[in-house]
Amino acid sequence: MMLGRTANGLFWMFRYIERAENTARLIDAGVRMSLTGTQGSDDEWTSVLKSAGVEANFLQQYENVTGPDAIDFMLRDERNPSSVLSVINSARSNARMVRTALTREAWESTNECWIDLTSRLARRVKDADLPSVLDLIKQRTGLIRGAFHGTMLRNEIFNFSRIGTFIERADNTARILDVKYYLLLPAVTYVGSSLDNVQWVSILRSVSAHRSYGWVYESDLNPTNIADFLILNGRMPRSLAYCHEKITNNLGYLETEYSSRHNAHDTALEILETLRNRDIRAIIDGGLHQFLEDFIRRNSRLGQEIAEAYRFY
Amino acid sequence: MPFDEMLDADNRPRGPYSEYMSWYGEQDHARLLTKSRDAEAIFRKTGITFAVYGKEEAAERIIPFDIVPRVISGREWRKLAQGIEQRVAALNAFLDDIYHKQEIIRAGRVPRHLIERNEAFLPEMIGMRPPGGVYTHIIGTDIVRTGQDEFYVLEDNARTPSGVSYMLENRETMMQMFPELFHRVRVRPVENYPMLLRQSLEASAPPGCADKPRVAVLTPGIYNSAYYEHAFLADQMGVELVEGPDLRVIGGRVAMRTTQGYKPIDVLYRRVDDDFLDPLTFRPESALGVAGIMDVYRAGNITIANAPGTGIADDKAIYSYMPEIVEFYTGRKPLLENVPTYRCSEPDTLKYVLDNLADLVVKEVHGSGGYGMLVGPTASKKEITAFAAKLKSRPGNYIAQPTLSLSTVPILVKKGVAPRHVDLRPFVLVAPNRIQIIPGGLTRVALKAGSLVVNSSQGGGTKDTWVLED
Amino acid sequence: MQIRVSHSTEYNYSIPIHYALQRLRLTPRSGRGQTVVNWQTDIEGARVEVTYDDHFGNLTQLLSAEGDPHMIRIVAHGEVVTEDVNGVSGPHVGFAPLWLYLRDTHLTRAGKPIRDLARSIPGKDPLERLHGLMATISDKVAYEIGATDAKTTAEEALENGSGVCQDHSHIFLSAARFLDFPARYVSGYLLMDDRTEQVATHAWAEAFVEGLGWVGFDAANGISPDERYIRIATGLDFVDVSPVSGIRHGNSTETLAVAITVEQ
Structure with a gap:
């Protein structure tokens, strides 16, 4: 038996941890892009802010986009509820709230992550320290995941946490793709240009997939394969298909455990159908942007339906 | 010279400490200092923190932990335990009486005006006998020591006493850091407290409930200063930790919202004050409680632990009558002494107190946490003058006590150990027909040399408390 | 009846x-x-x-x-x-101690005007004083619907010089308690001579008189309850019996x- 509030707390705790990690990756990719210096780096930071879903909020605080401001805003600005510092605070508050549902290891790794990151992010991060801070974020959130996987029972607690993780992750991957979808369209003039190559690597880097891409496709970068990898590839842990396989599985466990099925189960299945046994070319022909927008909207509606079904509020 | 519990006048270890001291003699001091820092790191990592009111929002602190244990012999403990048990039994009898026939007032043993004008007397409890007849399921009795066989009860915390998680974590930490010590010294266990608490609460469930009563802990939430303890106890007992918005009256019972709908609760161990417990009955703006829980309670469908209205028993104005209360209900002289208490509401006494402020401790009748009190011997002239004015304007609001020479136990300092004043809060569980006292408790220690204020909010620390098997 | x-x-x-x-x-x-x-x-x-x-x-x-x-x-x-019991509803029953009925509440706290009013009531005999108190309140506070509401305190109503049965009762309770009579608020129904339809329940007060027990005083009507009155609930003020x-x-x-x- 579990409180609805606890399910909600777990869901959000893991969404926030996932978000912290994703934001660190986005910043990492942004820094790489700005180092290559092939185009206006401010444009690049604008698209990073867009991918993180914080551009509008940023522009309320700043007149124009610069790398250092964007990084600071995404790392530690308290006015940004999605900054790493904000989400780590929120994740830890949620973890405290659901303390009784966590193993000691899972709680302590979250608490230590918070202790470390709040101290490292107490002041603006110097350029030279940025790589180590980004590493620390990935490391600390990785440790939480490790402690969680290593010690938690595979029960409803696990299911709600996983659902939170994958709803967030799917949202994140879809946003990254949506901001840069035009780069993945087969526009004849640019194909194979070095500029495109840099952009494509950047997309892959922002989901930590620049190495694994090569293992899977054994070919040069090409936009169709990249889209296929991030949307449909069931083995790529940040792809939309993978995330939704996991969500559907975890919802399935809940259905069995509680012997009850909700709207959310149908919605999840519907979304999964749009990702299963599909050809990426068909998706691109049908309009990639439209597809991604639909996905983001449905993914978020699924989150709300889960909240209703399991009495989060 | 205050009584030192570890060393006698000739600097020889007293009996209960002899084995510990021989171990201590073998230790490298630098290593102990390292261990002490380790302990702090453990506490911080574990999140054993408390929030400090009035400081920056959600400032979390850890309570300093001292690694030198406080040791009590089996013989001393038995004597204490008997006294506490008698007192706790009397408190419950007093509560039952005060909310029913009020025989003790009719008998003239406690003056009516003390109850009549007392905010802690809750009319909503009149005529209400809780399931199993238990009012105070959990009590933390504050005890101070002044000599070999001199123990005094300082306060009976009969509302929602806190600190038991420190008793448990302190022991856990000591066992992690010094396992060899527990092979040498036979210390009575405290770790079964959560299990005993759960059993005790279950035993007080309403008569109509199912075979296995469902217990839950009600917390005000993560911003409460004792939240860590609430989560810890729920976790250790294996019960749900609920907040007001999780609960609702359904089917004549209080039920919690789960992922599969509402499930009724039989026993609610609430860590929310009376005032906030039921917005329909008490403060209407409270979001921490459950609207209608008092109706369900009066209908006999839930146990609230502790019962609302128990504050009338640990009120500082009532405290001075505890010897009469114990005798009235148990028919025997109290085994444990009260600290002599001057009631400033009485004009002659007020004069005496004002004349002797420099030697007295003056407390607010309804205060807690060491706030709003004057410790005469360590106060400046200016503080005393200011306090005298407050006292004169509202004498009924204060009681005064002689400054007790609290016993000392050493703490680890940079160079060796140094004595510091301590008190003791043992924890008592009350079930129908059964009172259990966990052998140990929370020893609070004033970290500043000479200081008598042990409250954690005022710079106090804690120690592991050992009751020996002997 | x-x-x-x-x-x-x-x-x-x-x-x-x-x-x-x-x-x-x-x-x-x-x-x-x-x-x-x-x-x-x-x-x-x-x-x-x-x-x-x-x-x-x-x-x-x-x-x-x-x-x-x-x-x-x-x-x-x-x-x-x-039946008509001359307003005497009898001995005190239940565990609520009589002294509880001396407690002030937010609605019945006595300020100077109510204390002055209470002091102005002559007589030694308790019953006589309470009747005097009822008559004085009845005289000073006109029955007027709409001049006050459910949150109006006794002091405010007295100052207003008008109110409904709730206000008359609160003033009576406040003054009676000041004179050291345990007193309580009573909610109930009143059979009226001129109509059957009513828009609100009625209210009056009871004071405890040694030897008699609880005695009712309906200051709004200037009489003690008779056989036209039905009692529903009692408490320290309106809030307790709402x-x-x-x-x-x-x-x-x-x-x-x-x-x-x-x-x-």
């Missing part, structure tokens, strides 16, 4: 309420001067959660409503046989309609 009562309370909500609780004190009990022949409370749009005796011995019910009711209707009705009180969650607005008929 046999009196028939029907007391309907209806709440209508602009949009479905999320969750609401209502606490009812609507059930008279047999006692000195009144025998309840039959009585029942019909409820629509809500369900009874618990029924119990409160700390003043009043029969109390807690209702809950959730989901989508737009309306809660509570109809208490029944018949009570009464026939229907509750809370609700959600953003709907509420309209309340009360209809009471009291007839022979």
Whole structure:
């Protein structure tokens, strides 16, 4: 038996941890892009802010986009509820709230992550320290995941946490793709240009997939394969298909455990159908942007339906 | 010279400490200092923190932990335990009486005006006998020591006493850091407290409930200063930790919202004050409680632990009558002494107190946490003058006590150990027909040399408390 | 005298309420001067959660409503046989100590005007003084609907010089307690000569007089209760006996309609 509030707390705790990690990756990719210096780096930071879903909020605080401001805003600005510092605070508050549902290891790794990151992010991060801070974020959130996987029972607690993780992750991957979808369209003039190559690597880097891409496709970068990898590839842990396989599985466990099925189960299945046994070319022909927008909207509606079904509020 | 519990006048270890001291003699001091820092790191990592009111929002602190244990012999403990048990039994009898026939007032043993004008007397409890007849399921009795066989009860915390998680974590930490010590010294266990608490609460469930009563802990939430303890106890007992918005009256019972709908609760161990417990009955703006829980309670469908209205028993104005209360209900002289208490509401006494402020401790009748009190011997002239004015304007609001020479136990300092004043809060569980006292408790220690204020909010620390098997 | 009562309370909500609780004190009990022949409370749009005796011995019910009711209707009705006991409802029963009835409440706190009023009442005999007090209040505070509301304090009503039975009762309680009489608020029904339809319950006060017990004083009408009066609940002030009180969650607005008929 579990409180609805606890399910909600777990869901959000893991969404926030996932978000912290994703934001660190986005910043990492942004820094790489700005180092290559092939185009206006401010444009690049604008698209990073867009991918993180914080551009509008940023522009309320700043007149124009610069790398250092964007990084600071995404790392530690308290006015940004999605900054790493904000989400780590929120994740830890949620973890405290659901303390009784966590193993000691899972709680302590979250608490230590918070202790470390709040101290490292107490002041603006110097350029030279940025790589180590980004590493620390990935490391600390990785440790939480490790402690969680290593010690938690595979029960409803696990299911709600996983659902939170994958709803967030799917949202994140879809946003990254949506901001840069035009780069993945087969526009004849640019194909194979070095500029495109840099952009494509950047997309892959922002989901930590620049190495694994090569293992899977054994070919040069090409936009169709990249889209296929991030949307449909069931083995790529940040792809939309993978995330939704996991969500559907975890919802399935809940259905069995509680012997009850909700709207959310149908919605999840519907979304999964749009990702299963599909050809990426068909998706691109049908309009990639439209597809991604639909996905983001449905993914978020699924989150709300889960909240209703399991009495989060 | 205050009584030192570890060393006698000739600097020889007293009996209960002899084995510990021989171990201590073998230790490298630098290593102990390292261990002490380790302990702090453990506490911080574990999140054993408390929030400090009035400081920056959600400032979390850890309570300093001292690694030198406080040791009590089996013989001393038995004597204490008997006294506490008698007192706790009397408190419950007093509560039952005060909310029913009020025989003790009719008998003239406690003056009516003390109850009549007392905010802690809750009319909503009149005529209400809780399931199993238990009012105070959990009590933390504050005890101070002044000599070999001199123990005094300082306060009976009969509302929602806190600190038991420190008793448990302190022991856990000591066992992690010094396992060899527990092979040498036979210390009575405290770790079964959560299990005993759960059993005790279950035993007080309403008569109509199912075979296995469902217990839950009600917390005000993560911003409460004792939240860590609430989560810890729920976790250790294996019960749900609920907040007001999780609960609702359904089917004549209080039920919690789960992922599969509402499930009724039989026993609610609430860590929310009376005032906030039921917005329909008490403060209407409270979001921490459950609207209608008092109706369900009066209908006999839930146990609230502790019962609302128990504050009338640990009120500082009532405290001075505890010897009469114990005798009235148990028919025997109290085994444990009260600290002599001057009631400033009485004009002659007020004069005496004002004349002797420099030697007295003056407390607010309804205060807690060491706030709003004057410790005469360590106060400046200016503080005393200011306090005298407050006292004169509202004498009924204060009681005064002689400054007790609290016993000392050493703490680890940079160079060796140094004595510091301590008190003791043992924890008592009350079930129908059964009172259990966990052998140990929370020893609070004033970290500043000479200081008598042990409250954690005022710079106090804690120690592991050992009751020996002997 | 046999009196028939029907007391309907209806709440209508602009949009479905999320969750609401209502606490009812609507059930008279047999006692000195009144025998309840039959009585029942019909409820629509809500369900009874618990029924119990409160700390003043009043029969109390807690209702809950959730989901989508737009309306809660509570109809208490029944018949009570009464007799004239000269306003004396008798000895104190229950665990609530008499001194509790000396407690001030927010609505009955005595300020200077009420203390002056109390001091101005002549006489030594307790009963005589209490009657004097009733007459004085009746004289100084005109019966006027709309001049005050449920939150008006005794002091405010006295200062106003007008009010309804609730205000007369609060002033009486405040002054009687100041004179050291335990006193309580009584809610009930009054059979009126000129009409059967009423818009609110009636209220009066009772003071405890050694040797007699509780004695009723209806300062709004300047008399002690007789066989036309039915007692429902008692408490320290209106808040304790309020026939229907509750809370609700959600953003709907509420309209309340009360209809009471009291007839022979």
